[in-house]
Amino acid sequence: xxxxxxIPAALSVPEGENLVLNCSxxxxxxxxxxxxxxxxxxxxxxxxxxxxxxxxxxSGRLNASLDKSSGRSTLYIAASQPGxxxxxxxxxxxxxxxxxxGPGTRLSVLP
Amino acid sequence: GAGVSQTPxxxxxxKGKYVELRCDPISGHTxxxxxxxxxxxxxxxxxxxxxxxxxxxxxxxxxxxFAVRPEGSVSTLxxxxxxxxxxxxxxxxxxxxxxxxxxxxxxxGPGTRLTVL
Numbered sequence: 182x183x184x185x186x187x188i189p190a191a192l193s194v195p196e197g198e199n200l201v202l203n204c205s206x207x208x209x210x211x212x213x214x215x216x217x218x219x220x221x222x223x224x225x226x227x228x229x230x231x232x233x234x235x236x237x238x239x240s241g242r243l244n245a246s247l248d249k250s251s252g253r254s255t256l257y258i259a260a261s262q263p264g265x266x267x268x269x270x271x272x273x274x275x276x277x278x279x280x281x282x283g284p285g286t287r288l289s290v291l292p
Numbered sequence: 293g294a295g296v297s298q299t300p301x302x303x304x305x306x307k308g309k310y311v312e313l314r315c316d317p318i319s320g321h322t323x324x325x326x327x328x329x330x331x332x333x334x335x336x337x338x339x340x341x342x343x344x345x346x347x348x349x350x351x352x353x354x355x356x357x358f359a360v361r362p363e364g365s366v367s368t369l370x371x372x373x374x375x376x377x378x379x380x381x382x383x384x385x386x387x388x389x390x391x392x393x394x395x396x397x398x399x400x401g402p403g404t405r406l407t408v409l
Contacts, residue, residue: 185334215398224296224383224400225335270334279325279348280398282334 183208183275185283193289194261202256202286204271209249212274216245216256218267219285225270228256261290294318296401298384304407305374313369313404317386324367325398326359327383335383341367374408381405 184207194200204214213232217225229238229245231254237246244257254271268287272280297316305311317324322343327335337351341361349359356374361367371378385398 217400224402225385225398227397227399230397272334279337279340279351280335281337282327284332284334 183211183273183281185271185273185281187269187271187283187286189286190284191287191289193291195291196261196263198261198290199257199259200261200288202258202269202271202288204254204256204283206252206254206273206281208275209252210276211249212276214245214247214254214271214273215280216243216254217270217272219270220267228269258288261288263290263292265290296384296386296399298382298401298404300404301402302405302407304409306409307374307376309374309408311371311374311406313371313382313406315367315369315384315401317365317367317384318399319365321386321388321399322364323387323389323396324361325385325387326367326369327385329381329383329403338369338382371406374406376408379406379408 186205188203215230216228219225231238231247242259247254266289268285270282270285272282274280299314324341326338329335339359340348344361344364356372359369381403383403385400387396387398389396
């Protein structure tokens with residue numbers, strides 16, 4: 182059974198710092214991996230989708246990498262801003278199954 | 293363009309009652325998913341529709357939970373004989389395709405917060 186973990190559970194950084202969020206999954210046989218952000222009391226907003234054949238995806242200040250063989254993905258946020266404060270979730274789609282989510286990393290960017 | 297919408301936004305009910313939660317996906321999206329999210333945790337998969345049929349309902353916790361999508365658009369999640377443990381945020385998502393090997397980006401609604409007293 183696929184399991185997804187995220188480290189750290191919470192992170193607080195000053196504005197302007199670059200930071201890395203980590204996602205690990207136990208079964209490397211996946212179709213794709215998706216990173217989301219969730220603001221308090223809101224639904225999930227898709228940030229980046231990485232197909233199993235890809236190594237990374239970039240969108241603005243965000244860069245997500247995927248290393249299937251080691252079961253890891255990282256989300257890199259450059260020049261963090263207070264508006265980046267949210268919970269960041271990664272989800273993997275194992276072959277033949279639906280998305281499995283990690284518990285999330287709660288990020289606070291302090292002005 | 294409209295995103296995924298869910299109604300009601302909040303639902304408070306008493307233990308043992310029946311509830312229905314509605315999801316209106318993005319127009320043209322053939323795949324629709326229901327998830328349940330408890331406080332401090334990631335969403336937990338419940339059921340996935342491709343068109344009108346439930347392609348995977350392996351996440352439904354028991355037979356009190358049922359979902360339909362009769363016309364391939366709007367979906368309703370139905371919970372019978374609600375229990376306090378059913379309290380959670382129920383999220384709906386849709387995507388352009390649900391075919392094996394080409395899963396697209398999922399777009400989520402704001403969720404329905406269900407509280408069972």
